[in-house]
Amino acid sequence: MINIGSVQLKNNVIMAPMAGVTDTAYRVLLEEMGVGLVSTEMVSAKGIFYNNKNNKLILQTAENEHPIAVQLFGSDPMIMTSMAERIADDYDIIDVNMGCPVPKIVNNGEGSALMKDPDKAFQILEMMSRVLKKPVTVKFRKGFDDKHINAVEFAKMAEQAGVASITVHGRTRQQMYAGKADWDIIRQVKEAVSIPVFGNGDIFTPEDAKSMIEETGCDGVAIARGAKGNPWLIKRTIHYLETGELLPEPSVEERRTMIVRHAELAVKYKSERLAIPEMRKHLAWYTAGLKGSAQLRARMNTLNTLDELKEFTEQIV
Numbered sequence: 001m002i003n004i005g006s007v008q009l010k011n012n013v014i015m016a017p018m019a020g021v022t023d024t025a026y027r028v029l030l031e032e033m034g035v036g037l038v039s040t041e042m043v044s045a046k047g048i049f050y051n052n053k054n055n056k057l058i059l060q061t062a063e064n065e066h067p068i069a070v071q072l073f074g075s076d077p078m079i080m081t082s083m084a085e086r087i088a089d090d091y092d093i094i095d096v097n098m099g100c101p102v103p104k105i106v107n108n109g110e111g112s113a114l115m116k117d118p119d120k121a122f123q124i125l126e127m128m129s130r131v132l133k134k135p136v137t138v139k140f141r142k143g144f145d146d147k148h149i150n151a152v153e154f155a156k157m158a159e160q161a162g163v164a165s166i167t168v169h170g171r172t173r174q175q176m177y178a179g180k181a182d183w184d185i186i187r188q189v190k191e192a193v194s195i196p197v198f199g200n201g202d203i204f205t206p207e208d209a210k211s212m213i214e215e216t217g218c219d220g221v222a223i224a225r226g227a228k229g230n231p232w233l234i235k236r237t238i239h240y241l242e243t244g245e246l247l248p249e250p251s252v253e254e255r256r257t258m259i260v261r262h263a264e265l266a267v268k269y270k271s272e273r274l275a276i277p278e279m280r281k282h283l284a285w286y287t288a289g290l291k292g293s294a295q296l297r298a299r300m301n302t303l304n305t306l307d308e309l310k311e312f313t314e315q316i317v
Contacts, residue, residue: 002036002196002219005135005164007067007092009036012220013209013238016139016167016200017042017071017095020281021228024060025265027068029258030227033234036220037067042097045074045083057270061090069093069137073100075109075120077127088134093164096125098140098154101173112173115144118154122161129162139167139200139222142185145174155189155197166193167222170201177225187216198222206233206240206247213241229285231258252290256313259286263309276304283312291317 002009015022015030017039022030027038043058061068070091074080084094098121100111107113114121129136138158143149155166168189170181181201190197199218203209204226212221227233232254236247250258262282266275283300287293296316303309 004037004093004137004196007135009067009220010034011036011238011242012198012213013234013241014167014198014220014222015039015227015234016222016224017069017097018224018228020278023057023266024062024065024269025262025275026231026282027065028062028265029231029262030234031062031065033231034238035234036238037069037093038065039069039071039095040091042071042073042100045072045076045080048072048083048086049079057274059087059090060269062269067092069095071095071097071139073097073105073110075114075124077120077123080124081127081131084128084132084134084136088132092134094128094132094134094136095167096128096136096138096163098138099169099173101141101176106173112141112144115140115150115154115173116148118150118157121154122157125158125161125163129164135164136162137165137167138163139169141169141171141173142182143172145172148172149185151185152188152192155193159193159195163195165196165198165219167198167200170199183212183216186212186218190217190219196220200224203237204233206237209237210241229282229288252316255286255290256316259283259313259316260310263306267306272306276306276309279303279309283309287316 002012014037015035019041041058043055047055098114105111142151168186186199196219198220199212200222203223209221232250239247263279280300287296
């Protein structure tokens with residue numbers, strides 16, 4: 001078991017927040033797969049401050065969804081702290097994003113841009129950790145670019161600021177999601193701090209997760225892109241780490257059942273009008289590599305209702 005501050009996780013396999021992926025519906029599926037911790041998609045602290053209506057769905061949680069983190073991004077210590085206080089009752093952990101590489105975030109001095117300003121990052125994390133009653137965690141990258149690899153120093157700063165755990169993505173901001181993740185930097189971070197460290201980057205199989213833990217000594221793994229269209233990766237990874245037994249890949253029938261379950265949950269939490277168009281990208285991920293997937297993709301882009309999606313799902317072989 002891993003404790004993040006006062007919060008005990010069920011296991012050491014957590015789901016990293018991903019914009020457009022880890023919404024309420026998908027988190028429910030991950031909970032059913034036994035995940036140790038889920039997180040909302042990242043949300044702007046300023047957006048909460050200005051009552052941005054788009055945040056309502058992002059901040060929504062399912063009944064009895066625990067443990068759950070909310071991931072905030074921003075660059076103003078006061079706004080970050082006060083907005084975290086405003087919403088903290090609905091979550092177990094407040095996670096701070098200091099790793100997002102998206103230009104519109106970085107150009108605003110937020111996300112991974114804060115790796116270039118560790119003093120500002122410290123102010124944010126220290127104030128939040130001191131004021132909030134819930135554990136504060138942080139996710140960041142190897143560095144901003146190859147000339148500024150500062151994950152170890154950044155981790156020490158975060159621990160000094162009072163955060164309860166760290167997640168490290170083994171790529172620089174410059175790399176975005178390209179190239180190979182550097183797991184050795186995760187090892188260096190783990191050796192430099194005493195709080196729990198979760199490794200992130202290039203975990204696409206249960207064997208990848210075991211290799212990362214063995215190679216880096218990290219306390220747990222944060223799975224991201226590997227779980228797109230593949231919630232079973234969570235269950236298979238937990239089982240493999242606990243027993244050494246590798247569960248089989250899901251069958252086509254299991255995929256069909258999961259797609260319908262996912263779509264029904266999405267409609268429940270978002271409405272059919274919003275959910276079904278959003279499900280198209282998930283369908284592309286669920287069916288990747290299957291027979292006739294290219295033809296399936298062409299048809300899935302015409303789906304607009306739950307009934308149409310269910311009928312479409314029956315065509316997957």
